[in-house]
Amino acid sequence: MRSSSLSAPSSSLLRRALVPLVATVALLGTAGASVAGAVEACGSVITAPLTRPVSADDPCPSTDPVVCRIRVLPMDEKVEAQRTRMRYHGLLDDMRRTEAAMREAGASDEEIARELVDMRNQAKEITRAGMSPEEVRILEERNIAKYGNPLGPTADQLHAKYGSWPQVIDASMRTSYAVDRELSLEYRPCPV
Numbered sequence: 001m002r003s004s005s006l007s008a009p010s011s012s013l014l015r016r017a018l019v020p021l022v023a024t025v026a027l028l029g030t031a032g033a034s035v036a037g038a039v040e041a042c043g044s045v046i047t048a049p050l051t052r053p054v055s056a057d058d059p060c061p062s063t064d065p066v067v068c069r070i071r072v073l074p075m076d077e078k079v080e081a082q083r084t085r086m087r088y089h090g091l092l093d094d095m096r097r098t099e100a101a102m103r104e105a106g107a108s109d110e111e112i113a114r115e116l117v118d119m120r121n122q123a124k125e126i127t128r129a130g131m132s133p134e135e136v137r138i139l140e141e142r143n144i145a146k147y148g149n150p151l152g153p154t155a156d157q158l159h160a161k162y163g164s165w166p167q168v169i170d171a172s173m174r175t176s177y178a179v180d181r182e183l184s185l186e187y188r189p190c191p192v
Helices: 002-040 065-072 075-104 109-128 133-147 155-162 165-172 177-182
Strands: 043-046 185-188
Touching: 043 075, 065 133, 065 177, 075 109, 075 185, 109 133, 109 155, 109 165, 155 165, 177 185
Parallel strands: none
Antiparallel strands: 043 185
């Protein structure tokens, strides 16, 4: 009997001690999830559902032929184009890590710029491997017309255009806002 009279107050005391502890753990878990959510909000972020395809006869509001092509893609191809773009954004994050490592190793802005322009061109080749021949043709025609190179500008062309290697570095890690928007994406660089 003695044990039962002690267990009631002990049980109440235990509950009073555990409830705040459990609440604290729950709050910490929520805070941890919020911090994790904030960290995860980098790279490719889907901003909205993909828009339905439009008719090829509809006038395209963009001057970018890639955007015009995306607008008319069937939904399954749009989904694949979005996935490809997300992989491309991942490669941009790789470039940011490369820049940080090269800076730490003492590389010059020119060395970093040349490496990043090469990486960007390799990234284009990698992402285009998952595209249809028609999509690749459109991209390559645009780049040949604009830069004389199917993959885009060289480091020297970018240096001539921007006038400094730091600006070439910045340009090499940009993404097309118009293409990203058409694919309901936003690229947010991840911390290095």
